Amino acid sequence: MRTVDIRVRMSARSIEEPNRVSSRLELLFDLTFVIAVASAVSQLAHTIEAGHASSGVMPFLQVFFAIWWAWMNFTWFASPYDTDDVVYRLMTMLQMAGVLVLAAGVPAATEGDLRTVTLGYLLMRMALVAQWVRVAIEDPASRRTALRYAVGISVAQAGWLARLVLVESGVLTGDWLLPAFIALALVELAVPPWAERRGRTTWHPHHIAERYSLFTIILFGESVLAASTGVDAAVRKGWTWSLTAVSGSGLVLMYALWWLYSLEPGGEALAALRHRSYLWGYGHFGLFAALAALGAGLEVAVAQAGHHTAIPPVTAGYAVAAPVAGFLVLMWVVHAPFIRRSVVRHTGPLVGAVAVVLAPPAAPAVGLAGTVALIAAVCVVVTAWTVVSHQRREVELRA
Numbered sequence: 001m002r003t004v005d006i007r008v009r010m011s012a013r014s015i016e017e018p019n020r021v022s023s024r025l026e027l028l029f030d031l032t033f034v035i036a037v038a039s040a041v042s043q044l045a046h047t048i049e050a051g052h053a054s055s056g057v058m059p060f061l062q063v064f065f066a067i068w069w070a071w072m073n074f075t076w077f078a079s080p081y082d083t084d085d086v087v088y089r090l091m092t093m094l095q096m097a098g099v100l101v102l103a104a105g106v107p108a109a110t111e112g113d114l115r116t117v118t119l120g121y122l123l124m125r126m127a128l129v130a131q132w133v134r135v136a137i138e139d140p141a142s143r144r145t146a147l148r149y150a151v152g153i154s155v156a157q158a159g160w161l162a163r164l165v166l167v168e169s170g171v172l173t174g175d176w177l178l179p180a181f182i183a184l185a186l187v188e189l190a191v192p193p194w195a196e197r198r199g200r201t202t203w204h205p206h207h208i209a210e211r212y213s214l215f216t217i218i219l220f221g222e223s224v225l226a227a228s229t230g231v232d233a234a235v236r237k238g239w240t241w242s243l244t245a246v247s248g249s250g251l252v253l254m255y256a257l258w259w260l261y262s263l264e265p266g267g268e269a270l271a272a273l274r275h276r277s278y279l280w281g282y283g284h285f286g287l288f289a290a291l292a293a294l295g296a297g298l299e300v301a302v303a304q305a306g307h308h309t310a311i312p313p314v315t316a317g318y319a320v321a322a323p324v325a326g327f328l329v330l331m332w333v334v335h336a337p338f339i340r341r342s343v344v345r346h347t348g349p350l351v352g353a354v355a356v357v358l359a360p361p362a363a364p365a366v367g368l369a370g371t372v373a374l375i376a377a378v379c380v381v382v383t384a385w386t387v388v389s390h391q392r393r394e395v396e397l398r399a
Helices: 024-049 053-081 086-104 115-138 140-168 174-198 205-237 241-262 266-272 274-305 313-335 348-357 360-398
Strands: none
Touching: 024 053, 024 086, 024 205, 024 274, 053 086, 053 115, 053 174, 053 205, 053 274, 086 115, 115 140, 140 174, 174 274, 205 241, 205 266, 205 274, 241 274, 241 313, 241 360, 266 274, 274 313, 274 360, 313 348, 313 360, 348 360
C-alpha cells in the first residue's frame, strides 16, 4: 500500500520523465470541473430555450473562461511541480472547493450577481499563489519564475476583486462590464509569458497533452448527457422518430468530433515545438468552449424535438451547428499552422465548417432531426477523410 509523504521538497521534475501520466489527484481535480462545466452549459441551454441566445453567449464565455483558466493554470503547474505530498494535496483540494463554489454561482452570475463566482475564483487562485510561493522557497533555481507567477496572479486577482467592488457599488455598469472583463482576462493571459521570461518551467509535453485530452472528455460528456436526456424522455413518454434521431445523431456527432481531436499528436508536437506551447494551450480555450456549447446545443435540440420548448427548429439547429463549426475551424487554426505534420493541415475541417453552417436553413424542409443528422454526417465525412488522408501521407513518408 502506497503511503503519502507529509512533505517532499518541491523541485522541477524532468521534462523527459518516462511514463508520465495523470495522477489520481489530478483525476479527482477534474471531477469538480464536471460540475462547473455542467452548470455553465445548463445555464446557456436555458437561455437559448428562452429565446435569448445572443444575450447568453457572452456570460457563458466569461464564466467558462474562469473555469478553463483555473483548470489550465493548475495543469501546467502540476506538470513540473506535482509532489503529491500532504501539503500539495491540501492546496489542490482547496482549489477544488473553489471550483464548486464557482459552479454554485454560475446561475446568479448570468443575472449580474458576481459575488459567488468571484469568491470561488479567489479560492482557486490564492491556493495556486501559495503553491508558487512554496516553489520559490524550496526550489532556488525556479525562484524568480515562481515569484513572478505569485505576484502576477495576485495582481490579477486584486483586479477581479476591484471589479466586483465597483459593480456592487454601482460604479461599473452596463457597457463597461465587458471591457473590464476583457482587460482583466488579458492580464491573466499575460502572466505566464511574463513570468517565464526569467526561466521556463519544465512541464512534460506528453503529460500536458494527456491532461488536455482528459478535459475534452469532460466536455464531450455534456453531449452524452444531452443524448441520454433524449433517450430518457423517449422511454418515459413514448418513442418518436424526432427524439430518436436527434439523440442518435448527437452521439454520432460526439464520436466523430472526439475521433478527429484524438488524431492530433499533441504530445509529440509539444515536445518538438515547446516555444509554441502558448499558441497551442491558449488556442484550446475556443476549442473547449465550442465543445461545451455543443452540449448546450444538443440539450436544446432534444428539448425542441420533445416539444418542451417553443423556439423554431432553425434556432435549435444553429445551437448545434454554430459550436460544431467553431470546433472544426479552431481545430485547423490551433493545429495546422503550428504543428508539423498536423493531421488537419488540409482544408477538410474548414470545408466541413461551411457545410455545417449551411445545414440549419434546411430545417423547415427536413425538420430538426434531419438537420442534426446532416450535421453529424458532415462531421463523419470530415473525420473519415482526415483519417484516410493521414494514412496515405504516412505511407508516402515511409516509402
